[in-house]
Amino acid sequence: MYTAADLRKGLKITIDNEPYIITHFDFAKPGKGQALYRTKMKNMITGSTLDRTYRSGETFEPANLEDRVMQYLYKEDDHYCFMDNSTFEQIHISEDAMGDAKNYLIDNLQVDVLLFREKAIGVDVPNFVNLRVVQTDPWVKGDTSGSDSKPATVETGYVLRVPPFIEEGELITIDTRTGEYSTRVKG
Amino acid sequence: MSGSWPLARRSQALAQRGAIFTRIRMFFQEKGYLEVETPFRIPAPAPEAQIDAIPSDGWFLQTSPELCMKRLLAAGYPRIFQICRCWRDGERGTRHLSEFTMLEWYRARADYRVLMDETEQLVRTAAGVDTITYRGVEIALATAWERITVRDAFLRYTDTTAEAALSAGTFDELMVDRIEPKLGIGRPTFIYDYPASCSALARLKADDPSVAERFELYLGGLEIANAFSELIDPVEQRTRFEAEAAERARHGKHSYPVPEKFLAALAEMPEAAGIALGLDRLVMVLLDAESIDDVVAFTTEEL
Numbered sequence: 001m002y003t004a005a006d007l008r009k010g011l012k013i014t015i016d017n018e019p020y021i022i023t024h025f026d027f028a029k030p031g032k033g034q035a036l037y038r039t040k041m042k043n044m045i046t047g048s049t050l051d052r053t054y055r056s057g058e059t060f061e062p063a064n065l066e067d068r069v070m071q072y073l074y075k076e077d078d079h080y081c082f083m084d085n086s087t088f089e090q091i092h093i094s095e096d097a098m099g100d101a102k103n104y105l106i107d108n109l110q111v112d113v114l115l116f117r118e119k120a121i122g123v124d125v126p127n128f129v130n131l132r133v134v135q136t137d138p139w140v141k142g143d144t145s146g147s148d149s150k151p152a153t154v155e156t157g158y159v160l161r162v163p164p165f166i167e168e169g170e171l172i173t174i175d176t177r178t179g180e181y182s183t184r185v186k187g
Numbered sequence: 188m189s190g191s192w193p194l195a196r197r198s199q200a201l202a203q204r205g206a207i208f209t210r211i212r213m214f215f216q217e218k219g220y221l222e223v224e225t226p227f228r229i230p231a232p233a234p235e236a237q238i239d240a241i242p243s244d245g246w247f248l249q250t251s252p253e254l255c256m257k258r259l260l261a262a263g264y265p266r267i268f269q270i271c272r273c274w275r276d277g278e279r280g281t282r283h284l285s286e287f288t289m290l291e292w293y294r295a296r297a298d299y300r301v302l303m304d305e306t307e308q309l310v311r312t313a314a315g316v317d318t319i320t321y322r323g324v325e326i327a328l329a330t331a332w333e334r335i336t337v338r339d340a341f342l343r344y345t346d347t348t349a350e351a352a353l354s355a356g357t358f359d360e361l362m363v364d365r366i367e368p369k370l371g372i373g374r375p376t377f378i379y380d381y382p383a384s385c386s387a388l389a390r391l392k393a394d395d396p397s398v399a400e401r402f403e404l405y406l407g408g409l410e411i412a413n414a415f416s417e418l419i420d421p422v423e424q425r426t427r428f429e430a431e432a433a434e435r436a437r438h439g440k441h442s443y444p445v446p447e448k449f450l451a452a453l454a455e456m457p458e459a460a461g462i463a464l465g466l467d468r469l470v471m472v473l474l475d476a477e478s479i480d481d482v483v484a485f486t487t488e489e490l
Contacts, residue, residue, distance in 0.1 A: 005277055027280025030367065031403050031413045032385055033359035034237050035277065053360060056277075057438070149196065163192050181192065 002060040004037045010177065012044070012063035019044040019063035019116050044114075044121050047096065067112040067124065072105050080105065082113055082123070097122050103158035104129045104176050125176050130185050131155055132171050139164045149181075193489065200482050204470045207313050208270065211290065211466075214312040218305075220266040220292060225255035227272060231446040235387055236434035239276040239441065241285075247443065248274040251463055253388070254449040256293050257417065260459050261452035268292035270466065281478045282409060282468060285487055290469075293461040298416040299400045302460045303377050306404055306412060307332055309464075310375065314473050321407035321472045324372055333376040337398070340366050340378055353382055370405035377402045387427050389415030404464075406472045414462035421453040 002013060011022045024040040037054045044063070070082040070091070079092040080102065091113065095102065097120070101111070104125045112124040136152035149161040154172070162181045166172060171185040215222065232240040232247050233254055240247035249255075252269050259267055273289045294302065310328065317329035341349040344366045352358040370376040379402035383391055386399035400416035418424050428445065436442060470482040480486050 025280075027278065027283050028363045029237070029278060029283065030359050030362040031410055032235065032237060032387070033362065036359060036363055038363075053364070163196075183192070 002062060004035075004054045004056045004058045004060075006060075007037050007039060007054065012065060013041075014061040014063045015041075015050070018046075019065060019121070020050065021063075023049070045116065045119075063116075065121075066115040068115065069110060070113045070123075072107065072109045072111060074107075075105075080123075082111065082120075091120050093120050093123065100176070100179060101125045103156055103179065104131065104174065105156060106131065127175065127177055128173050128182060129176055130171050130173050131158070133162070133166060133168055136162065136166060136168055138167070194484065197481065197484070200470075200474055200476065201484060203474055204482055207470055207473060208466070210315060211270070211309065211313050214309055215268045215292065218266070220268045221264060223256070223259060223264070223267045223269050224271065225249075225252045225259075225269065229255070231444040231449075233388065233446065233449075234428050234432040234435060234443050236431045236438075240443070241274045241276045242441070250275050251289060252291055253461065253463070254446055256291060256461065257456060257459075258449060258452045260293050260295055261454075261456040265295040265457075266293070279487070281480075282471070284467060284479055284483065287479075288466040288483075290464040290466050291461065293417075293459055295457040295459045297460045298458070299379070299402055299414055299460050302414045302462050303334070303379075303402060306377075306414070306462060306464075307375075310404075310406075310411075310469070313469060319406075319473060319475070321409075321475050322477070324407050326371060326407055326472075327374050330374060332374055333371075335370075335376060335378055336380045337378055337382065338380065340370075344369050349382055353384065358382075358385075367405065367410065368408045371407050371409065371411075376405045378405065379403075386415060387431050388418055388424070390418045406469075409468055409472060410465075411468055411472070412462055412464035414460065417456070417459045417461055419453055419456045419458065421450050424453055425450055 007022060007025055009022055009025045013020055020041040021044050022039050022041045026038050028036045028038055035056045039052050041050050068084055070084050073081045073083055078095040080098055081090060081092055083090045099122060101123045113120050114122045114124065131154040133152045134155050137150060148164050150164055151159055152162040152166060153159050160179060160181055162172060166184060173182045173185055175182045227249055228243050228246050229249050230246045232250050238250050240250050251273055252271055256267060256269060270288065270290050272286055274286050279285050314328055318325060318327050338349050341347065341352060345361050352361050370378060380392065380398040381401040383397055383399050386401045389399035389401040392398050392400055402414050403410055404412040432442060467479050467482055471479055474482060476482050
C-alpha cells in the first residue's frame, strides 16, 4: 500500500483494476496550506491519460504486475523481440508499449518484462546503461565553460546532451530514469 | 554512480545566486538592518497545522527562524534580517526542497503595507534589471505592482467565494489550480488580507476581523514570500497555537512543546511586521530556472 508521500514519477499503481504509471509528478503547497500531490498518469494497457490531485493521507494500491527477466534479441518492423533465458520462450512487444526503454536497447541487454494478467505490457531497463557515442561535434578548443553541453547520438539512435569533452567513439553511462548523461566510462 | 558534471553544470547559476545574495545583504545594510543568526536546532517550533518539523535528537530543525527573531524584536532590536537554512518534512517537488534557504526580515513599528513597499524595493535590487522573463512570461519590476485581496482573487478567478471554498475544504486546491497561475504575470502580484483561519501568527484587521493582515508575493505564478503584521497579543497567540496543535493531533502529526519563552516575549514585543522569502525560488525566477534543483549546489538526492 502506497501513501501520497510515496508518489513519484515512474510509480505504478492500480486504479479501477487497471495498471497506471505516473508520468508527471509535482508537489504543491500554497503558503500555510495543505500539501497537494499533482499527478499525470498513463494507463499501462490502453495508453489513456489521467490528471489527478491527491492530498496527504490518501492511499494507493500498487499495480500488480509480474516481471520476468528477459534478454533483448532484435527489432522486427514495429515489434521488439525478447527471450526468457530459463524457458527460451520468446515474446514480442509493440513499439508503443516500449516507451523510453527503446532508447537503451542493445543486443543481449537484460531487462524486466512487465506482465499484467499474462500479457506483456512493457519493459524496465536497468537504471544505468553504457552506450557508445556514434556522433557528436568536436569540442572547440579554448571553450572552458563548465556549464556548457552539446548534443550527442548514441548507438541506439537516441540523442541526448553531454559535456563538451565527450568525443565520438566514447562509451558513456546514461541514467535511464531521467534519460540524461551520467558519467564517462573510463576505457 | 553520478559524476561531478551535474554539480559543475550549475556553476553559472551558483555564481548568479551569489551575486543576488550580495545585493540583498547590501540592501539591508543600507536600510540599517542588522544581520542576525539564530539557532537552527530549536526545542519548540511554532505548532502550525500544515508545516512539519524534522526531529533532531529530541529537539527539532527550524521550519523558520520566526520565533527566535521575534524574541530579538521583543528585546529591542528594531530592524533585523537573516539568511538561513530551514527544513520542512516531506516537502519536495520542482519548487520545493525539504532543506531550503530562507530570507526573513522584521521591522518594529511597521505594518504589512510598509513591508509590501520594502519588498518591492528589495526584489528590484536583487534582480538588478527592470524586466525579467520567467518561463516565457514577461514580468515588469519597475512599474507599479499588482495588489489584490484574497476575496477579490476568488471572485475573479474562481466560481466561488473564499469563504465558501474554506467551508467546502477546497480553498487550497482552488488556490493552486486556479489562482496561483494567474498571479505575478506581466508584473509581480501581492495577494493580501487572508482569511483569519489561514494566518496563525498574523494580526487581524481592525476594521474587518474576518481577515488577517497577511500578504503573499507571487512572481510568474510562483509563491515567493509570505508576510504579516505580527500578532503581539500573548493570550490570543496561545489560543491560536492550541487550535493549531489540536489540528495537528487530529491528523496524527508530531506534537511540539509549547514555545513558552516566545509567548512570554510577545508581551514585550513592539508593533512589528515580518516577512519570510524563499531565496531559492527568488533565484529560480531571476535565472528563469525550470526547477529549484537548478539553483542549489546540492539537492538531498545528490548527497
